[in-house]
Amino acid sequence: MTSLNHDPDVALVELRIASRPDSRSVAEFVPGPGIERLSLSFDIEALREALAECLRRSDFMGGMQDEGFAALPLTQRPGQTEWTENDLSGRYWLRGDDRYVEEAREDLVAEKAFSEFNPDFAGTYFEEVHRQLATRFPIGRMRVLSKGLYNCNSWHRDPEPRLHIPIVTNPGSLFVVNHHVTHLPADGSVYFTDTRGYHTALKGGETRRVHIVAALAYPPVTG
Numbered sequence: 001m002t003s004l005n006h007d008p009d010v011a012l013v014e015l016r017i018a019s020r021p022d023s024r025s026v027a028e029f030v031p032g033p034g035i036e037r038l039s040l041s042f043d044i045e046a047l048r049e050a051l052a053e054c055l056r057r058s059d060f061m062g063g064m065q066d067e068g069f070a071a072l073p074l075t076q077r078p079g080q081t082e083w084t085e086n087d088l089s090g091r092y093w094l095r096g097d098d099r100y101v102e103e104a105r106e107d108l109v110a111e112k113a114f115s116e117f118n119p120d121f122a123g124t125y126f127e128e129v130h131r132q133l134a135t136r137f138p139i140g141r142m143r144v145l146s147k148g149l150y151n152c153n154s155w156h157r158d159p160e161p162r163l164h165i166p167i168v169t170n171p172g173s174l175f176v177v178n179h180h181v182t183h184l185p186a187d188g189s190v191y192f193t194d195t196r197g198y199h200t201a202l203k204g205g206e207t208r209r210v211h212i213v214a215a216l217a218y219p220p221v222t223g
Contacts, residue, residue, distance in 0.1 A: 034177030043125070058120060071089070075143075095155075154164075155200050168210040170206065172205030
């Protein structure tokens, strides 16, 4: 029997408890594989004013929000007036149970088709955000996504990468891509997230988390 004086597990634990974990940087952005901050940024107060104006025009916090997720479409197919649940969500893959078998859910969405800014929100700062993004990148679906309290998304991957612009958040809101996890502060920054990798959003704070999420309409992963 191994003496406790030479037990490698005891030695490891004692080594680790000799120093305290960092509890400060978890409230900041830490770049890593699949999550990076761009140099482009927007006025956070103007973003929040635009959110308030959009909510006056269309209350989207109910409905899907009761299930922990709500989506407000900022872009659309030309002339579109109605959105299906698939338009607001779309294809993703996950390993949903103890079989560890990856399966596809929902249908693929043609991101390039969502080329028009939603006229319901014309004149808001979100229209300017879309214009600036679209001059730099091929933008597909651009949505305002809201998460309620104490929940998370499924652990899944998408066909395309996305840009995130946090509008309302708190330090308990975390984003995970594969093995990297970080907080995305709501300070006007634009974050590239390679959601072609497995990812989730964790909502562990006491207020809602609201992001603009813009799909990048590069050739998608199809399987």
